[in-house]
Amino acid sequence: MHDIRFIRENPAAFDAGLARRGLPPLSGEILALDEQSRAIKTELQTGQARRNEASKLIGQAMAAKDMAKAEALKAEVAALKETTPALEAQDREIGDALTAMLAAIPNLPADDVPEGMDEDANVEVSRWGTRRSFDFTPQDHAEFGPALGLDFEAGVALSGARFTALRGPMARLHRALAQYMLDTQSGENGYEETNPPLLVKDEALFGTGQLPKFAEDLFSTSYSLDLPKLQANIRSECAGKFANTITEDLFVAGLSAQIKASNDAVPKRWLIPTAEVSLTNLVAQQIVPTASLPVRLTALTPCFRSEAGSAGRDTRGFIRQHQFEKVELVAICTPEESEAEHARMCAAAEGILQALNLPYRKMLLCTGDMGFGARKTWDLEVWLPSQNTYREISSVSNCGDFQARRMNARYRPEGEKQTRFLHTLNGSGLAVGRTLVAVLENYQQADGSVIVPEALAPYMGGVTRLTPKA
Known part of the structure; x- marks a missing residue:
């Protein structure tokens, strides 16, 4: 706002x-x-x-x-x-x-954000890590992953396109990555572990900027009741069971009204597209004590996105899913702390990639590629050998007071009577599924197995290599 x-x-x-x-x-x-x-x-x-x-x-x-x-x-x-x-x-x-x-108007960009229409105008800030030299042609994770437990067929059969089931060692590796990230962000980087709701009201999504503009990107728990179709079905079922059409009409109308009233009585809820929504709204409509700032929160949650408008993009593999897990980072602070918190949060996300020894680059997004609520965003892009390119694995954004105004989140500076709006920041620390893909591709072996990164050893119960089923 x-x-x-x-x-x-x-x-x-x-x-x-x-x-x-x-x-x-x-x-x-x-x-x-x-x-x-x-x-x-x-x-x-x-x-x-x-x-x-x-x-x-x-x-x-x-x-x-x-x-x-x-x-x-x-x-x-x-x-x-x-x-x-x-x-x-x-x-x-x-x-x-x-x-x-x-x-409906997006946040204004910070002065140091480069101008541009799309990702081609993003600016590379730095690179980290050495890209591995393979003595064989590296495969896409979608090619060798199924033998390790990446079950695309079962996911599609259960839920449709862009859903995947993880089984056996693949599920264990995914869980290990998630727990490692959460432990690191809460234990080493000072973010308070939080277990927030996955279903939220309209107000929460308005506060962080997803509503009203991006409703089509979300999943909700409500649906539109097709009364004409419902009534036709009821009439079909009741044909010949009533003495006259008047009695039948009254029955159909009464039953339809009951079903509609029952549906309307269920409050609409939205599945969160990211834990940013729940975590940031924990300070909505509040005056946060200055002594408690900055507030730093982290959560491991499922995330749900309809991916509207992304047809044809990453439809193969585990990159772009309707349901995925992510360790989210949120910071709430004064305007004076905002830039330092942004750098700190980005470093926390980078630390995970460095500990897993995954090569990546840091990008400063241009004005045309930034999210709706951001005033400045850094993207971390991890190296994927099969694609011979870097792909986004984390976005770390400073939203200034844009979200705080929408959710009326304030603080009162010491010695002042008037309140001011807080600054909010958010970032992925990291997206678990995309990190799994990066580990699979960067640690793949010629025989189809995958070496487990050393940082994950405490979480893998002694498993050091994922081996394909015979």
Whole structure:
């Protein structure tokens, strides 16, 4: 959410930030709505003040037995009362329109974010690790993974495309990676381990910026009831069982109403696309004590994404799934701590890759490739030998006060009466499935086996190599 005061005072700077995002200038339209809203509020306040004043004058006029004046004042109060509801409705309508517009605009990029339309304009910041030289042609994980327990066929049979079942040693390696990441982020890097809800309300997703714009990317627990189809099915089942059509019509209508009421009574919930949603919203609608800042949280959770608009991208293998696990990192801090927390979080994610000895590069995303709520993002991209390229394994973003404004998360600086909005940051530390793919491909052997990285030894129960089934 954007600060309307900033837009009023810096319309040119606001439009310049939008231009860097590839968007047209919007300050004029926003400020026109803002001016209408303020004018109506002023009219409402003036009318209320006059009603209060006229009400007092009525008593004085009646005490002075000036009935003509009293009646005139009563008529004025009645007229003011009559116009108030319409003004209040107009105020709500314009306020809702302004809020909706501000909520639909992405965060403004930080000054040091490079300009560009897509990933081709991202800037490489650094590289780490030595890419392995193979004495055989490295295979894609989708080719040798099934013999180790990467069961694509079972996942598709159970749930459809982009679902995978992990079995035997593959499931053990996946669990080892997840536990290693969580233990490292909570035990060594100071993030508080958290077990948050996986189902959230609309407000939580609005707070972190997924709603209303990206609803199609999410899974929800509700569905649309097709009443005409339902009624047709009921009639088919009831054919010939009633004495007349009137009785049948009443039965069908009554049963349909009961089913619809039952469905409507179940509150809608969304499956989280990332634990960022649950973790960041733990401070929603709060004034966080300054002494407790920065708040650093981590969680290992399943994540659910519909991947709308990604048809044709990574449809083969375990890279892009509808359900996957991720260790998420979230930091909540003051604006002064924000940049340092961003660097600290990125280092925490990099540390996992370094401990697993997986070569990677750090990228600074351009304005056109950043997420909706981010003002600055670093991507970590891990080396995949089969593709002879680096692929994203973590995004670490500083959102500034963008999310905090949407969820009304504040703090009160020491010695000040006024509250300020917090800064929020989030990052993957790491995506477990993509890390599994990187381990499989970088540690693969010519015979189809995979060496287990040394860092995972305590989590593998003595297993040092994944061997394909005979």
